[in-house]
Amino acid sequence: MGVRYIGAEVKRLEDPKLITGRGRYVDDIHLPAMLHAAFVRSSHAHAKIGDIDVAAAAAVPGVVAVLTAADFGPRMAAAMPQPYAAPVIKQSITQHPLAREEVCYVGETIAVVVAESRPVAEDAAALVAVDYAPLPVMAEFRKALDADAATAHAGASDNLMATLRAQFGDTEAIFASAPHVFRETLSQHRGGCHAMECRGVVASFDPGPDELTIWTSTQAPYLVRRLLAGYLGRDESTLRVAAPDVGGGFGPKAGFYAEEIVLALLAERLQRPVKWIEDRREHFYATTQQRDQFWDVEVAAASDGRILGLRGRCIHDNGAYVPYGVLLPATSLAAFPGPYALACLDIRIDAVFTNMVPNTPVRGAGRPNTAFVLERMADRVARELKIDRAEVRRRSFVRPDQFPYETGMKARDGSPISYDSGSYHACLDRVMAKIGTDFVARQQAARAEGRYLGLGIAAYVEDTGLAPFEGVSIRVLPSGDVVLRTGAASQGQGHATVLAQICAEGLGVRIERIKVEAADTGKFPLGIATVASRVAVTAGSSAQLAAERVRAKALKVAADMLEAAEQDLVIEDGIVHVAGVPEMKVTLGEIARRLAGAPGQPMPAGVEPDLAATAYFEARQTPFANGTNAAEVEVDIETGEVKILRYLVVHDCGRLLNPRLVDGQIVGGVVHGIGNALYERMVYDESGQPLTTNYGEYLLPLATEMPPIEVEHIETPSPLNPLGIKGAGEGGTIPAIATIISAVDDALAPLNVRIAEYPLSPERLLDLIDAAAKAG
Amino acid sequence: MSEKRRISLTVNGKAVEREVETRTHLADFLRHEIGLTGTHVGCEHGVCGACTVLVDGAAVRSCLMLAVQADGAAVTTVEGLARPDGTLHPLQTAFWEHHGLQCGFCTPGMLTSLAAYLEAHPNADEPDIRRAISGNICRCTGYQNIVAAALDAARVMREGR
Numbered sequence: 001m002g003v004r005y006i007g008a009e010v011k012r013l014e015d016p017k018l019i020t021g022r023g024r025y026v027d028d029i030h031l032p033a034m035l036h037a038a039f040v041r042s043s044h045a046h047a048k049i050g051d052i053d054v055a056a057a058a059a060v061p062g063v064v065a066v067l068t069a070a071d072f073g074p075r076m077a078a079a080m081p082q083p084y085a086a087p088v089i090k091q092s093i094t095q096h097p098l099a100r101e102e103v104c105y106v107g108e109t110i111a112v113v114v115a116e117s118r119p120v121a122e123d124a125a126a127l128v129a130v131d132y133a134p135l136p137v138m139a140e141f142r143k144a145l146d147a148d149a150a151t152a153h154a155g156a157s158d159n160l161m162a163t164l165r166a167q168f169g170d171t172e173a174i175f176a177s178a179p180h181v182f183r184e185t186l187s188q189h190r191g192g193c194h195a196m197e198c199r200g201v202v203a204s205f206d207p208g209p210d211e212l213t214i215w216t217s218t219q220a221p222y223l224v225r226r227l228l229a230g231y232l233g234r235d236e237s238t239l240r241v242a243a244p245d246v247g248g249g250f251g252p253k254a255g256f257y258a259e260e261i262v263l264a265l266l267a268e269r270l271q272r273p274v275k276w277i278e279d280r281r282e283h284f285y286a287t288t289q290q291r292d293q294f295w296d297v298e299v300a301a302a303s304d305g306r307i308l309g310l311r312g313r314c315i316h317d318n319g320a321y322v323p324y325g326v327l328l329p330a331t332s333l334a335a336f337p338g339p340y341a342l343a344c345l346d347i348r349i350d351a352v353f354t355n356m357v358p359n360t361p362v363r364g365a366g367r368p369n370t371a372f373v374l375e376r377m378a379d380r381v382a383r384e385l386k387i388d389r390a391e392v393r394r395r396s397f398v399r400p401d402q403f404p405y406e407t408g409m410k411a412r413d414g415s416p417i418s419y420d421s422g423s424y425h426a427c428l429d430r431v432m433a434k435i436g437t438d439f440v441a442r443q444q445a446a447r448a449e450g451r452y453l454g455l456g457i458a459a460y461v462e463d464t465g466l467a468p469f470e471g472v473s474i475r476v477l478p479s480g481d482v483v484l485r486t487g488a489a490s491q492g493q494g495h496a497t498v499l500a501q502i503c504a505e506g507l508g509v510r511i512e513r514i515k516v517e518a519a520d521t522g523k524f525p526l527g528i529a530t531v532a533s534r535v536a537v538t539a540g541s542s543a544q545l546a547a548e549r550v551r552a553k554a555l556k557v558a559a560d561m562l563e564a565a566e567q568d569l570v571i572e573d574g575i576v577h578v579a580g581v582p583e584m585k586v587t588l589g590e591i592a593r594r595l596a597g598a599p600g601q602p603m604p605a606g607v608e609p610d611l612a613a614t615a616y617f618e619a620r621q622t623p624f625a626n627g628t629n630a631a632e633v634e635v636d637i638e639t640g641e642v643k644i645l646r647y648l649v650v651h652d653c654g655r656l657l658n659p660r661l662v663d664g665q666i667v668g669g670v671v672h673g674i675g676n677a678l679y680e681r682m683v684y685d686e687s688g689q690p691l692t693t694n695y696g697e698y699l700l701p702l703a704t705e706m707p708p709i710e711v712e713h714i715e716t717p718s719p720l721n722p723l724g725i726k727g728a729g730e731g732g733t734i735p736a737i738a739t740i741i742s743a744v745d746d747a748l749a750p751l752n753v754r755i756a757e758y759p760l761s762p763e764r765l766l767d768l769i770d771a772a773a774k775a776g
Numbered sequence: 777m778s779e780k781r782r783i784s785l786t787v788n789g790k791a792v793e794r795e796v797e798t799r800t801h802l803a804d805f806l807r808h809e810i811g812l813t814g815t816h817v818g819c820e821h822g823v824c825g826a827c828t829v830l831v832d833g834a835a836v837r838s839c840l841m842l843a844v845q846a847d848g849a850a851v852t853t854v855e856g857l858a859r860p861d862g863t864l865h866p867l868q869t870a871f872w873e874h875h876g877l878q879c880g881f882c883t884p885g886m887l888t889s890l891a892a893y894l895e896a897h898p899n900a901d902e903p904d905i906r907r908a909i910s911g912n913i914c915r916c917t918g919y920q921n922i923v924a925a926a927l928d929a930a931r932v933m934r935e936g937r
C-alpha cells in the first residue's frame with residue numbers, strides 16, 4: 001500500500017498558483033484584438049420601452065457598436081430558455097437577452113455598447129437614451145396576490161408563478177386532537193451572492209472552423225453550453241464553454257444569463273473577441289438574489305413537547321422572471337421535515353412575481369429558510385410548555401433505530417424520500433455537552449449585571465449529492481503523470497485536491513503526479529452543475545470507480561509484461577511490482593506507453609488501447625448529512641448590537657475525505673449564515689429601486705465581527721456510495737441563521753422580545769425592544 | 777476625456793515606464809497595462825480590499841489610486857511577495873498550510889495587507905489581526921483560517937528576524 005490520502009489533511013493542489021497571483025479568472029483572459037462590452041440597463045422597475053437613441057453613444061471615439069435587440073433580428077427574437085421547465089410553473093416568463101418592449105426590474109439589459117476599451121464602453125453606455133413609459137410596480141411581495149395588486153408583467157392576469165404543496169399524514173385530525181397548537185408568522189430575507197469575483201464573460205469566435213468559445217464565471221458550464229447551443233441554433237460540438245478559476249459561486253452563478261447570449265452573438269457578429277466584466281454595482285441588480293419569504297405556520301405538539309406536525313403557507317418572492325424553474329421554492333419545500341419524525345405535514349408555497357431582480361438559490365438554497373421555520377417552532381414549543389429546548393428536539397428527532405427512515409415526503413418521481421443514515425441525537429448531545437451545564441448560571445449572573453446573554457441551538461438535515469452524476473476520466477500519460485478530468489466546476493471548494501486524493505489512493509500514485517482539469521466542455525463531454533453540495537459525492541465516487549478501472553487494466557497488462565500472476569502484483573508510487581520482489585517491476589508510464597501502441601506491435605490480448613478509464617457513478621438516492629449548531633451571544637440593549645461569543649458546530653457528513661477542507665466549508669458556510677442573520681439586507685423602495693448597491697449600504701460579515709467557530713465531526717458513513725460520503729458545501733449555512741436568532745431570542749426573553757425575522761440590524765432590534773417595552 | 781501622461785515607477789523591483797490615461801486607476805494599470813493580473817478587483821469602491829498593493833511599503837487600495845499618482849513609487853503586488861528565487865513569503869506558506877484560501881479571489885489583497893501589517897506589528901495577536909483585515913472581505917473562508925495563517929506567519933517572521 002502506498003501513501004494514504006483519503007481522510008488525510010492534504011494541502012490543496014489549487015493553492016500554489018492562487019497565493020502567487022497566477023490564478024486565471026475570466027477578467028485575466030486577454031485575447032488579441034479583444035473588445036469590451038458594457039450594458040445599458042433599465043433604470044425603471046417596470047416600464048414600456050419606446051425609442052432607444054444610440055446616436056450619441058455610437059459617436060464616441062473608440063465605440064465599435066451600440067446594439068439593441070432589434071439590431072440582432074431573428075438571432076435574438078426569442079426570450080431566454082427555461083432551464084428547468086416544470087408543469088407546476090403557471091407562468092414561465094423569462095426575460096429577453098436584451099429587452100424588447102417591456103422591462104420588469106431595475107438592471108434588466110436593454111442595449112449593449114462595444115468599444116475598444118472598457119472605460120469607453122461604459123462612458124458611451126451612459127449616453128444611450130431610452131424612452132420609458134412607466135407601468136405600475138409590484139414591489140411588495142406579500143401583497144402580490146391581493147385582488148387589486150399591480151401585476152409585475154403587463155398583460156398578466158395575476159402574479160402567481162407557481163403553487164407548490166407537500167402533504168403527508170392526517171393533518172386535520174392531528175391538529176384537531178393535538179394537546180397544543182401554536183402559530184407563528186416569520187419573515188425571512190437572505191440577500192445576494194456577493195462572491196468576491198463578480199460575473200464575467202469572454203466570447204471568441206473562429207469563423208474558419210465555425211467555433212465559438214465562451215469563458216464564463218459559472219458553476220454550470222454544461223448548462224450554459226446546452227442552453228446557449230439551443231438559443232444560437234448551434235451544434236454543441238462547435239461551442240466550447242469553460243469556467244476558468246472562479247472567485248466564488250454560492251448559487252447565483254449556477255444559472256444562465258442574458259450576458260452569456262449577448263456576448264456570444266457579439267463575438268459571432270463582430271468576429272473579434274469580446275469581454276464583459278460585471279462591476280460590483282451591477283452585481284446588485286444584474287445577478288440573481290435570494291430575497292424574501294413570509295411564512296404563516298402552525299405547529300402541533302404533544303404534552304411532552306414532541307412535535308407532531310406542521311402546517312402553513314409561505315409567500316415566496318420570485319422576482320421579475322423565472323430563470324431557474326421552481327428550484328428555489330421547491331428546495332424550501334423539500335427540506336421538510338428536517339430532522340423531525342413528524343406524523344403530518346401540510347405546507348403550501350406560493351411563489352410570486354415582483355418587479356425586482358429574479359431570485360434563485362444562494363448557499364443553502366431554501367434549506368436555511370426551512371430550518372428557520374422548523375427551529376423557531378421547536379423553540380416555541382419548548383417555551384410554551386416550559387421544556388428544555390434540547391429536550392423538545394431529542395423527543396422529536398428521528399431516532400437512530402429508525403434508519404433508513406421514510407419521512408413521508410415524496411421525491412419528484414413520486415418515490416418516498418428516505419434518510420439513509422445519521423446521528424441526530426449524537427450531534428445534539430455533543431453540542432450540549434460542549435456548551436456545558438453552567439450556561440444558565442452564567443446567563444443569570446450576567447442578567448444580574450444588566451447583561452443579556454443568550455444561547456441558541458438549531459439542528460438540520462441536508463440532502464446532498466444530488467442525482468444524476470458528475471463523471472471523471474483518469475488517464476496515465478507515458479511520463480507516468482496522471483490527468484484527471486471532470487465536468488464538475490469548482491469555485492473554491494478544493495475539488496481538484498479531493499478528486500486527486502481519491503485517484504492517488506485508488507490508483508497507487510503520488511498525488512503530486514496528478515493534474516486535474518475541470519469544467520471545460522472541450523475537455524470532458526458531460527457535466528451537470530456544482531450545486532446542492534453534490535460534487536464530492538458524485539464526482540468523488542466517479543473518481544473512485546475510474547481509478548479502480550485504470551488500476552485493473554494496469555495490473556492486467558503488467559501481469560503480461562512481467563509474466564506474473566495479477567493477484568501477486570501491487571502498485572506503489574506509480575510502480576507495479578511483484579509483492580515482496582520490488583525488482584520485478586514496471587512503471588505505470590511504461591504500461592501507458594505499451595498501451596499507446598506502436599506501428600506493427602499488437603496490443604496485449606484482450607486489452608483496449610490507452611491506460612485510461614471514464615466513470616459515471618450514478619447517484620440514485622440521496623445521502624443526508626446532519627448536525628446541530630449552538631451559539632452564545634450577548635445583546636447590548638442600548639445599542640442593539642449582537643456580539644457572538646462562541647459558535648459550535650457538530651456535524652456529520654459521513655466519511656471525511658479531507659477534514660481540513662470540510663472544516664473550511666463549514667466555517668465559511670456558518671459565516672455566510674451569520675451574515676444573513678445579522679447584516680445582509682437588499683433593500684428596495686416602493687417603486688422597485690434598489691437602495692443598497694455598494695458595500696457601505698449592504699453589509700457583509702467582516703473578520704472583526706466573526707466569533708471563533710469550533711467544528712467537530714461525527715462520521716456516519718452513507719451506505720449509498722462506495723466512499724460512504726455525504727456533501728458538506730452548505731451544511732454550515734443551513735442552521736446558522738436559526739441558531740443566531742434563537743440565541744438573540746433567548747437573550748431578550750426577560751424583556752419579552754420575540755424574534756421571528758431576519759436580518760436583525762441593531763436598529764431593528766432596538767425597535768423590537770421598544771415595542772416589547774410599550775406592550776408591557 | 778483621455779488625457780495621457782507618462783509615468784515611471786518600479787513594480788516588484790522592475791522599472792516600468794508607460795504612457796497612461798490620467799483616469800486609469802492603479803489596479804487597472806497593473807492588471808491590464810502591464811499584465812500583472814494577481815491584483816484583483818472586487819468592488820472598485822474601496823471596501824473589499826481585494827485590490828490592495830504595497831506602494832512604498834504601505835498597503836494601498838489600488839482601485840482608489842490613479843496610476844499617475846504612483847509615478848516615482850515602488851509598487852509591490854502579490855506577484856512580488858515571494859523572493860526572486862521563488863521562496864514563498866511566510867504568509868504565502870502559512871495560507872497554504874492553514875487552508876487560508878478557497879476561491880483565492882480575496883487572497884492577494886489579504887496577503888499584501890497582512891504583509892505590510894506584520895512588518896510593522898511583528899507581535900500582533902488575534903484581535904490585532906482581525907482588525908488589520910477588517911477592510912478585506914472574504915466570502916468563502918469565514919476568516920478563521922486566514923487569522924490562523926497570519927498568526928503562524930507572524931511567528932515565523934519573528935523567528936526569522
Ligand code: FES
Binds near residue numbers: 839
Ligand atoms: S476593489 Fe479596491 S477595495 Fe474593492
Ligand code: FES
Binds near residue numbers: 196247876
Ligand atoms: S477565498 Fe474566496 S473570497 Fe476569500
